Amino acid sequence: MALTVEQIDQALENIALTGQSYSRPGLTVTHASYDSLMKMRSKLIAEANAGGDNGRMIASDFNSDDGCCGDDFDCGGC
DSSP: OOBOHHHHHHHHHHHHHHOSEEEETTEEEEOOOHHHHHHHHHHHHHHHHTTOSTTOBOGGGGOOTTSSOOTTSOOSOO
8 A cells, every 4th residue: 555645644634633643442553654755754754855745655565674564563473
């Protein structure tokens, strides 16, 4: 799935409005990490400015150099 800067901006706005997480009876919602979203946003903008993929990213863009997905994502036991 590719993300756009607009989608990331919406996620950041959601965090600003509702906090990092919120609960209702029988439901807890935790948003993505604010810092991770800001890093993704910066990378998208830099790629778009450099003639990248029109400001879109795919999940594989976030894999670390060792082939694991890093601390920001739960990829099932790297």
